[in-house]
Amino acid sequence: MRRIEAVNDFVIKFANVNGTGSASANHMFAKSIFRMGIPVSPRNIFPSNIQGLPTWYEVRVSQKGYLGRRGGVDILLCVNPQSMADDIQSVEPGGYFIYDSSKPLDQRLRRNDVEFIGIPFTQMCLREYDDARQRLLFKNMIYVGALAALLNIDFAVLKDLVGDQFRGKEKLITPNVHAMELGYQYATENFDCPLSIRVEHASEIGEHISYTKHILMDGNTAAGLGAIYGGATVAGWYPITPSTSVIEAFERYARRLRIDPGTGQNNFAIVQAEDELAAMGICIGAAWNGARSFTATSGPGLSLMSEFLGLAYFAEVPVVLVNVQRAGPSTGMPTRTQQPDILAAAYASHGDTKHVLLFPSTPKECFDMTAQSFDLADRLQTPIILMSDLDLGMNDHMSPPLEWDDEREFDRGKVLSAEDLDNMDERFGRYLDTDEDGIPYRTYPGTHPEKGAFFTRGSSRDVYATYTEDGEAYVHNMERLLQKFETAKEYVPAPKIKLAGKKTSVGALFFGTTASPCYEAIEMLADEGSAIDTIRIRAFPFNAEVEQFIADHDTVFVIEQNRDGQLRRLLINECELPPNKLISILHYDGLPITARSIAMSMRDSLTTNKVTPIRRKTAKKVKS
Amino acid sequence: MRRIEAVNDFVIKFANVNGTGSASANHMFAKSIFRMGIPVSPRNIFPSNIQGLPTWYEVRVSQKGYLGRRGGVDILLCVNPQSMADDIQSVEPGGYFIYDSSKPLDQRLRRNDVEFIGIPFTQMCLREYDDARQRLLFKNMIYVGALAALLNIDFAVLKDLVGDQFRGKEKLITPNVHAMELGYQYATENFDCPLSIRVEHASEIGEHISYTKHILMDGNTAAGLGAIYGGATVAGWYPITPSTSVIEAFERYARRLRIDPGTGQNNFAIVQAEDELAAMGICIGAAWNGARSFTATSGPGLSLMSEFLGLAYFAEVPVVLVNVQRAGPSTGMPTRTQQPDILAAAYASHGDTKHVLLFPSTPKECFDMTAQSFDLADRLQTPIILMSDLDLGMNDHMSPPLEWDDEREFDRGKVLSAEDLDNMDERFGRYLDTDEDGIPYRTYPGTHPEKGAFFTRGSSRDVYATYTEDGEAYVHNMERLLQKFETAKEYVPAPKIKLAGKKTSVGALFFGTTASPCYEAIEMLADEGSAIDTIRIRAFPFNAEVEQFIADHDTVFVIEQNRDGQLRRLLINECELPPNKLISILHYDGLPITARSIAMSMRDSLTTNKVTPIRRKTAKKVKS
Amino acid sequence: MSYSKPKFRHPDLPKNELGLSKTDYEGAISTLCAGCGHDSISAAILNACFEMSIEPHRVAKLSGIGCSSKSPAYFLGKSHGFNSVHGRMPSVATGANLANRDLIYIGISGDGDTASIGVGQFMHVVRRNLDMLYMVENNGCYGLTKGQDSATSDLGSATKKGRPNMYEPIDLVALALRLGATFVARSFSGDKKQLEPLIKAAITHKGFALIDVISPCVTFNNTATSTKGYEYIRSHADNMEVDFVPMREEICTSYKAGTTQQVCMHDGSSVHLHKTAADFDIHDRQAAMEAVYDHKKEGRILTGLLYMAHDSEDLHKVLDTVPKPLNALREDELCPGSRFLNSINEGLR
Amino acid sequence: MSYSKPKFRHPDLPKNELGLSKTDYEGAISTLCAGCGHDSISAAILNACFEMSIEPHRVAKLSGIGCSSKSPAYFLGKSHGFNSVHGRMPSVATGANLANRDLIYIGISGDGDTASIGVGQFMHVVRRNLDMLYMVENNGCYGLTKGQDSATSDLGSATKKGRPNMYEPIDLVALALRLGATFVARSFSGDKKQLEPLIKAAITHKGFALIDVISPCVTFNNTATSTKGYEYIRSHADNMEVDFVPMREEICTSYKAGTTQQVCMHDGSSVHLHKTAADFDIHDRQAAMEAVYDHKKEGRILTGLLYMAHDSEDLHKVLDTVPKPLNALREDELCPGSRFLNSINEGLR
Numbered sequence A, B: 001m002r003r004i005e006a007v008n009d010f011v012i013k014f015a016n017v018n019g020t021g022s023a024s025a026n027h028m029f030a031k032s033i034f035r036m037g038i039p040v041s042p043r044n045i046f047p048s049n050i051q052g053l054p055t056w057y058e059v060r061v062s063q064k065g066y067l068g069r070r071g072g073v074d075i076l077l078c079v080n081p082q083s084m085a086d087d088i089q090s091v092e093p094g095g096y097f098i099y100d101s102s103k104p105l106d107q108r109l110r111r112n113d114v115e116f117i118g119i120p121f122t123q124m125c126l127r128e129y130d131d132a133r134q135r136l137l138f139k140n141m142i143y144v145g146a147l148a149a150l151l152n153i154d155f156a157v158l159k160d161l162v163g164d165q166f167r168g169k170e171k172l173i174t175p176n177v178h179a180m181e182l183g184y185q186y187a188t189e190n191f192d193c194p195l196s197i198r199v200e201h202a203s204e205i206g207e208h209i210s211y212t213k214h215i216l217m218d219g220n221t222a223a224g225l226g227a228i229y230g231g232a233t234v235a236g237w238y239p240i241t242p243s244t245s246v247i248e249a250f251e252r253y254a255r256r257l258r259i260d261p262g263t264g265q266n267n268f269a270i271v272q273a274e275d276e277l278a279a280m281g282i283c284i285g286a287a288w289n290g291a292r293s294f295t296a297t298s299g300p301g302l303s304l305m306s307e308f309l310g311l312a313y314f315a316e317v318p319v320v321l322v323n324v325q326r327a328g329p330s331t332g333m334p335t336r337t338q339q340p341d342i343l344a345a346a347y348a349s350h351g352d353t354k355h356v357l358l359f360p361s362t363p364k365e366c367f368d369m370t371a372q373s374f375d376l377a378d379r380l381q382t383p384i385i386l387m388s389d390l391d392l393g394m395n396d397h398m399s400p401p402l403e404w405d406d407e408r409e410f411d412r413g414k415v416l417s418a419e420d421l422d423n424m425d426e427r428f429g430r431y432l433d434t435d436e437d438g439i440p441y442r443t444y445p446g447t448h449p450e451k452g453a454f455f456t457r458g459s460s461r462d463v464y465a466t467y468t469e470d471g472e473a474y475v476h477n478m479e480r481l482l483q484k485f486e487t488a489k490e491y492v493p494a495p496k497i498k499l500a501g502k503k504t505s506v507g508a509l510f511f512g513t514t515a516s517p518c519y520e521a522i523e524m525l526a527d528e529g530s531a532i533d534t535i536r537i538r539a540f541p542f543n544a545e546v547e548q549f550i551a552d553h554d555t556v557f558v559i560e561q562n563r564d565g566q567l568r569r570l571l572i573n574e575c576e577l578p579p580n581k582l583i584s585i586l587h588y589d590g591l592p593i594t595a596r597s598i599a600m601s602m603r604d605s606l607t608t609n610k611v612t613p614i615r616r617k618t619a620k621k622v623k624s
Numbered sequence C, D: 001m002s003y004s005k006p007k008f009r010h011p012d013l014p015k016n017e018l019g020l021s022k023t024d025y026e027g028a029i030s031t032l033c034a035g036c037g038h039d040s041i042s043a044a045i046l047n048a049c050f051e052m053s054i055e056p057h058r059v060a061k062l063s064g065i066g067c068s069s070k071s072p073a074y075f076l077g078k079s080h081g082f083n084s085v086h087g088r089m090p091s092v093a094t095g096a097n098l099a100n101r102d103l104i105y106i107g108i109s110g111d112g113d114t115a116s117i118g119v120g121q122f123m124h125v126v127r128r129n130l131d132m133l134y135m136v137e138n139n140g141c142y143g144l145t146k147g148q149d150s151a152t153s154d155l156g157s158a159t160k161k162g163r164p165n166m167y168e169p170i171d172l173v174a175l176a177l178r179l180g181a182t183f184v185a186r187s188f189s190g191d192k193k194q195l196e197p198l199i200k201a202a203i204t205h206k207g208f209a210l211i212d213v214i215s216p217c218v219t220f221n222n223t224a225t226s227t228k229g230y231e232y233i234r235s236h237a238d239n240m241e242v243d244f245v246p247m248r249e250e251i252c253t254s255y256k257a258g259t260t261q262q263v264c265m266h267d268g269s270s271v272h273l274h275k276t277a278a279d280f281d282i283h284d285r286q287a288a289m290e291a292v293y294d295h296k297k298e299g300r301i302l303t304g305l306l307y308m309a310h311d312s313e314d315l316h317k318v319l320d321t322v323p324k325p326l327n328a329l330r331e332d333e334l335c336p337g338s339r340f341l342n343s344i345n346e347g348l349r
């Protein structure tokens, strides 16, 4: 058997049972590698239940800084008998399978091209601990310790992490460290440590890219913090996986950062509403009344907010929605990732509507774009929908540190103060397009005793906000809304373009979490001699740069994580593009798309010179 | 002044105040002309309120059978001082303005190119009646009588109509006829009757097209009746203009046609739900349990049903929704017509979803397609959305008589009976694609004591309906749903193609109420020498014929009544078409699109040879 | 259109403490039916605000969809208003109030808007004890969509569209009492003497104040037992869109505390209103629930202020928000700036 | 996974009147947490159906979304089930029941599903008196989304996630009584002796039967006053996804009518359950409402059958539908055919 040889470049996957405390232990594992200066990207693959079902934790270790999923597993650590058979199958030839050898392995499952490492975790716990709960919990720490020995992880780093985690509960530190030591010791005594797959301190292997300033953060926490920085004061929300932690983060930070020093009271208000309709209603009411407000939701919540989103579009109320996408339709796979709500969000609600979407790709962008979305909403007086996803929102990602420009000021858009109103000669018209950019001026309720009051409604009105059924006034208003959408192109974040270095007629277009593996795939192809320019879309409406990029290439791959190629459709629709130019690469089985599969699809397409869109079928055979 | 000379070919418009009983009188007027064998198409243009605001009733009289709006008004009968100034402006040069001369006309409003006919309706009523209510009500009958004289309407026909209307309340007949006589007499005595614009019995002017078999019916009544014929037994609904009368009609007919002869009890159940979510939930529950069920709604209701529609798509529950479109977005103009929900309906709900849409164009099609939609829903196990609109739904349209083929049988689709299950060797799999058409077999609850039970859910499941988070099983299922959508193309109504007679590279594509005025516009252009082939879309997904038609033409006009050219987008998206081939002609001011404006747009486009989509701006100037 | 502005305005119209006259509290001309109870309620709100010398621009008016929900356009034209979507005004009001605790919030809803599509939001806004006046203009039917049954009791008329209401009605007053509402009242649109003081009290109350106002729909809430004239119109419009709406007068009443009054509706039917007596204990929730229940059993509708909590903690208290309106917080109070971000970054390494 | 099927089945397991044994009433293996109250309720339903000799395929199971709403998959595997969307099971059940009045409808919901997002649908299904057993598996929190407060009372635990519940709770039993529900009961998941007969009675009842079952969430509904062991885990998982769920035993209880029982929860807190006495008048709605209210004031939860109407007209009665299930009507009973169409055409000329 040829073993895989790899330093700081491999994929390890943990197979656990959920509710057994493994997530924290696995997190500590990933973080220890990160602290050694090596880029990691951990991914939690968890079931939609609370206890007793298989759950996996996949960690990509990549000195080169590839953070998307690669595809394939080099080391599998399995402490879940339920999934063991499949887990063994998933290991790459030459890889390792580490398992709990307390019970003998079913010999039929053995593979010759994989190295099996048995450690009697359960027995060790039975010997060491009396309490059932401790047995369960410390088992996780034991395997982390064993991995430290097997993979050459710096034990001191792990000890520090335990210290950090239990700060304030110091008595828990010693037993946890002890458990790790048990595992470490067992591994060193019984196996040839380290394995052929292992880590080295980045500094020691002389890597020039330094990640020491980088942070490890999940997108939802970043979005929650972005809302703090963006000045959100009101949040109405309703729990739903995978968006819940956006609001939880907002609340956690608000309790630290938004306490009024004078009174000790809150400079924010969070209401857990009765459902998503109410959550959006709360945001709309608050935004109408001049506060910055936001909510977060996922799939079904987006559908339920659709009527209210139409109101906010037509009544021109700024409001921010963080939509953390999951696998649909309907309840779908609530704990799996996808990018399937593009059309539902862009055209949410009946009638002629269009909404501004932002597509963050990293936690840093979740932070930046959430903060920015409040400026955009106020500036454009329309809902802004941040299109995150489960992979980005709920997993830790390595990211450059968060930054804030203290010179920057909130842009509250076109709001007239009492003074402005006093200085006005003409009659105030809420929907008058004074500046010819489609964006009218508004006033907050209570501003002025005599001037500036108006009636907001979801029904047709004239430029003075008076109800009307006059067809001309209606059309005039609808055309202005289109004009405003045109204006939006100037304000939304521009796409990121990376040229291949040499001239090429092939481009690739993607957004959000599809970006990382795409960049990696493009590099793979570049190594093979195929040059591909890339554009990462960061917002809808698409601006001129996007159109230009597509115009400049004969073929553009559009890579996304849904069945129907939704972003591609939106592009064709809104930029009036010839469809055959855009080649779909789709992946939507609920796990993040991998660099290998993207590279394969592109390679296929480029070599066979297909121009019709292809759909990558992940389904080989269906298990019944 | 040159007067318009027209026999059986003109537009007359009534300007009334709503809540004054004018609608019934105006209806009688239109129907009398219809009974004279002359095609009419009356349109009610009413406000979103109950009493006291301007309301109009526009009647197109067209011996040639053009039933769409033509544009322009030849005769305006105005009994509403509120709107008089604008009403006078709207009359075509050479036309007539008939008004209540009880008060003298403001001379500044007079036009020289229009003939003014003053009749003192109010004074006549004051003289004749003591009761205030009678004065209001009979005023309407008086002007109908006057019009009979002025336009040469057969008075006997009107008398018959009064008799029909008050059948069972005979004592009301005489006073109503009397009021008409008052008007008739006044007109004959004071004016040169008939006017240059007038009607003649169709038979008398020797027209070969006979409309004697035709009926006058509104689309909503037809849809309600279609649901009776289609075998609907359960309706959950929530009132909303302009869809309410669909259910009202269903109930009215059900109380006549669906009473069990044995027990005298109801063979149907109608529940006015607490909102649209519940209305759709009721339909889904009933359909899941094997009853045919449907609901009707409009704009905001469609948005609210979005989550449930996603469930029905994914869980594969047949259900029928009649969406009577109105001007959006949000509350929009609730009593005005549009076709603005195409995208919202086609892609309703988050995640990758697609829904089957039907586009009726006439009351007969409302009837046929509603009945057929139950077969389609059962056959395809998915929601079927009938896309009607206010113009079609709430106005009377002349239509060939309704027909029913007694040989036809309900197609309940793939449902296994207890016997089927007993005869099965293999294991029953609710989502097994046995026939390779994407459509699996289902069972109704309670069918068999041992076999065939399954669990329906909106979350991912395998072919045996067992919950799963397995990516392959998920993708397999999603691909099958796509396959099913492909199959749907074979079942949905085919488009109607009309070729120009001579070869042409120009085509026109339209649907629903846009069809009538389009056909008329195409004939106008044909007279001018421009040949245009037409295709009337009747369903989404679009089938091969649609694609072929577009492929066969260099330029295809897509005419629709919304701002964003939504059907055009759907076509480009789903048929992968080059957008520049499809030229939008849009109209969306809330009144039905007119033949004249379509002809003008086409003419413009054909002569200037523009190929970029144009948007017809109805808004000239905005009234404040 | 049922009430129109007087053409001529007397130069010395009575003024309130702010020096404003009633015309300063008017709104647009109503487009409701002549005699609609909702217009009487608008007038009562107008009067109450005038008499309380409330600055019109310090009021925010919110509503859902319906004839009732249109009415905020017809009073206090100098206030901002928000006519939102059907049944969801409570959430919009919640957000608005959180954004600026300094305004006075008046929510107007209908029985369809509140008891059918909006009953979930209604219940939850009661739980939040949001500081607002929540007025239900209760006509027992859906006015704007032409007369369907609503989920509230049949107010003064047993049948509409010919068929009896088939379901157990929802009594919003009882529901609110049950859910812990801190101010609960019921009145009749035509009883100014009772309604105006109730509105004043409700505006003064800190927390959620419900006034369920019986407000006859002159056009659709009609019974079979109707006058000859009415029957004529029914026949006339049979099987058609109701397209004739007779002009009606507003129904007014005035009666003493502790007495029962029979009020005759436009269609000849009647309701029996009973006013709470002077000794009614407005601080006993349980007793209020029982009184409502007992009167109902006897076919009477108890009106008046039925319950008011001794102390009431509104949502801001519960959420412990600062006294300053959240929409007035400055950027430096909201944005922690770069310094703090460094410490966050540190914690994520 | 908390209860698993026995590996070995005794050939002479007890049989019911249909000749079925309990295994014929089992469902899929539960994926709920060990010790979750919801599993006890599933077992109670299974037992009741077995003992009543109900044919499993004549039952239809309906639910919304939540841990509770998953549970219909874990009993009666031979019945059809429909796990719909969050909070909207009542409407789906309404449609299902209208389609086929011959099946037995069991709806399972959670407190989040019923009292928050679904409270509007809940109220309206009560009004319709739909013939179904509506079971709320009430744990006072959102289990599946990891422990947020729900709108029902804090059952046995004052705080979750460290902060107190801030709003007036909704008491579903009181609400249903108020709305005219015809069968209202409350019980505790671990009290088989009380729960099983209640389920049987509810299934037998013609009309809407609510059983609000207190059903501890062993994972999230925990108080600060918890045991040492628990605190350990809290600390361990601090500021992280709760990812450790200890294995627990089901909480059982059994106590006599008329007595109060203190039931200890997994986290050391307790609830005080009071069982209605033998002389409790189950036909007096007003008295039931008062009793619920009075017990609550004393910090006790009244359990048992609290109200049952003497006569109850279910929705089919109200709608006067035929006795034959609507889904079984033949085409010739539904479609009037061409003959009638001619007369319709005639009327439209």
Ligand SMILES: Cc1ncc(C[n+]2csc(CCOP(=O)(O)OP(=O)(O)O)c2C)c(N)n1
Pocket: B238, B239, B240, B241, B276, B300, B301, B304, C065, C066, C067, C068, C069, C086, C109, C110, C111, C112, C113, C114, C137, C139, C141, C142, C143, C144, C145, C150, C217
């Ligand atoms: C989502 C939605 N569904 C339905 C409607 C149609 N609609 C308008 S008003 C109304 C009912 C109004 O009844 P109520 O609240 O009692 O007001 P009223 O007109 O009686 O004062 C309905 C159903 C709507 N606008 N939006």
Ligand SMILES: Cc1ncc(C[n+]2csc(CCOP(=O)(O)OP(=O)(O)O)c2C)c(N)n1
Pocket: A238, A239, A240, A241, A276, A300, A301, A304, D065, D066, D067, D068, D069, D086, D109, D110, D111, D112, D113, D114, D137, D139, D141, D142, D143, D144, D145, D150, D217
């Ligand atoms: C529309 C929608 N919003 C939110 C969710 C997320 N969600 C799933 S279960 C649940 C709460 C369940 O609470 P409860 O009904 O009390 O059930 P439990 O898990 O406590 O038994 C929520 C909010 C969802 N599935 N759908």
Ligand code: SF4
Pocket: B050, B051, C031, C032, C033, C035, C036, C037, C038, C067, C068, C139, C143, C144, C216, C217, C218, C219, C220
């Ligand atoms: S329909 Fe009824 S509620 Fe609406 S305005 Fe007229 S009277 Fe008032």
Ligand code: SF4
Pocket: A050, A051, D031, D032, D033, D035, D036, D037, D038, D067, D068, D139, D143, D144, D216, D217, D218, D219, D220
């Ligand atoms: S989280 Fe709570 S409610 Fe959900 S299964 Fe676990 S114990 Fe039961």
Ligand SMILES: [Mg+2]
Pocket: C066, C068, C110, C111, C112, C137, C138, C139, C140, C141, C142, C143, C150
């Ligand atoms: Mg009403």
Ligand SMILES: [Mg+2]
Pocket: D066, D068, D110, D111, D112, D137, D138, D139, D140, D141, D142, D143, D150
């Ligand atoms: Mg719960």
